[in-house]
Amino acid sequence: MTSDLSVLQIRRRFLVLHGLRWLPVGLMIPVTILLMQERGLTLTQIGLAVGAQGVVVLALELPTGGFADALGSRPVLVVANVVGLVSLALLVVADSFALLAAVWALQGVFRALDSGPLESWYVNSTLAADPDAAYEKGLGQGGAVLGLSMAAGALLSGGLVALGPVGPVSALTTPIVIAVLLQAVALVALLALLVEQRPAAGAGALRSSVRAAPRMVGEAFGLLRRSRVLLALVAVELFWGFGMMTFEGLLPVRLAEVVGDPDRAAALLGPANTVAWLASAGGAALTPLLIRRLGAAPGAALLRIVQGVTVVGMALLAGPVGVLIAFIACYAVHGASNPLHMGLLHRQVDGPYRNSVISVNSMVAMPAGALGGAVLGFVGDRAGVGTAMLVGAVVLAVAAPLYLPAWRAARASAGASAGAGRRTEVSGKAPV
Incomplete structure (x- = not known):
């Protein structure tokens, strides 16, 4: 048991x-x-x-x-x-x-x-x-x-x-x-x-x-309707699903453009992906430190902005080394941001509906990713892959304010707990 x-x-x-x-x-x-x-x-x-x-x-x-x-x-x-x-x-x-x-x-x-x-x-x-x-x-x-x-x-x-x-x-x-x-x-x-x-x-x-x-x-959908915090957190996945197509779909094209040889770009991507996943693991390991220093919601918001900056680096840096460093940094940020986001999500969910809410959160990223692939591909064909990546970077970053409701809720909860503690100290009685 x-x-x-x-x-x-x-x-x-x-x-x-x-x-x-x-x-x-x-x-x-x-x-x-x-x-x-x-x-x-x-x-x-x-x-x-x-x-x-x-x-x-x-x-x-x-x-x-x-x-x-x-x-x-x-x-x-x-x-x-x-x-x-x-x-x-x-x-x-x-x-x-x-x-x-x-x-x-x-x-x-x-x-x-x-x-x-x-x-x-x-x-x-x-x-x-x-x-x-x-x-x-x-x-x-x-x-x-x-x-x-x-x-x-x-x-x-x-x-x-x-x-x-x-x-x-x-x-x-x-x-x-x-x-x-x-x-x-x-x-x-x-x-x-x-x-x-x-x-x-x-x-x-x-x-x-x-x-x-x-x-x-x-x-589970009823919880979303009743909770602004939960609705905002799930909405973050819409922006992430759209923006992730920059580093999952467009990076190989961008790297081939910078290197000038698709075969050489493919050879570079093999070890780069391994390093990127290791960087993601390192970023995830920093989650407790980020929570202690910044708090879960502010840390998650900051990381969405930083991830957008790393995608800007992939779009604008001229050489393959710079593009790959930005790519690896993007995965490190991704590894750190996902546990923060999921932790905030779990804090808003009662046990009996936890799986359903996680499924909703997971599901919304899929159509957003499909839309991102289509829109960013269209922009890339018309204006260049660098421009398409910049559009994706903006979409990733503008999700940051959606963490504000969770941050306000955490502050209100902390304030209520502190107030209850002060009343207990004065009265000598446990809070009801």
Whole structure:
């Protein structure tokens, strides 16, 4: 039972499971597109196949969040990991457009189920063990673990490809085989480490949870309507989803423009991405320091502005070294800002609706990212990629004022607590 675990034990289990969740992804990212090309798909077919993931996530994100709130994090994460394992196993042998589209559709189911429950379990379990616990430290460490896992996976993937084919398994397929094994390890670890106090499961409980999921989603939207703070925090994701296309989509084009050779730019991006993920891990590790020095909401607001500045650097610096330094700095800021944002979000959510609200927060970034890709691509075609990146930088930075409601709410809460403490000292009675 989670009540038998200390805050430290809960955090350690969360970090282990979080790292195992992202290590297979780090292995996949460097080789997946090349693997699909090796199996005969055109870039258009690859885009359509990968697009299946986004469609499925958009359709299932909210229902699965409500389902996790109703049934519990553990069963949803178990199903998610099984689906993820099946999708990776299919990727090892998939050699047609239809099979690869099925792989990415299954990955969409995995992502929709996986989005939120582990983090919600960590926060809920931590508060159950100690209602006054500062769980932001664990969220920051989780961001660091994510970055380290992605970097380690990318390095391992590159090493496996460099070793060449292993028997009938091509060099590009080898990292996927290892990712399958690691996904199985993650499933076993999940079964062993993630425990939670929920009502007894069964067919009746399952039917009840399915019926309750839409209500959970509806009440999560009700929280947004009633809370200006929560609504503003979710709105931040709209700006971030739009602006992230600058460093996820436009940077390779910008680097190729600066270097003058797309092949050389691609060669530089491999190690640069590894360093960027390590920088993201370092930024996430600074989360507790930022909270102590600045406070969560002011720190998050400042980082949105700084991230916009780093994108300006990518757009305006002339040489490849300058562009890549700005890119790495952008990821360091991203690693630090995400735990702050998620910590503020969790502070506004009651336990029963935590997964649903996280799903809403996650979901709004997807259409914003699609819009950002279209708009910034259009601007890049008409006015140049540097101009498009400047537009994205402005969008990232103007989200900063949306943290003001959370900052005011934190100050009001601190003032009320201080006032209650003073009254207690004068009267000698505990506050009611």
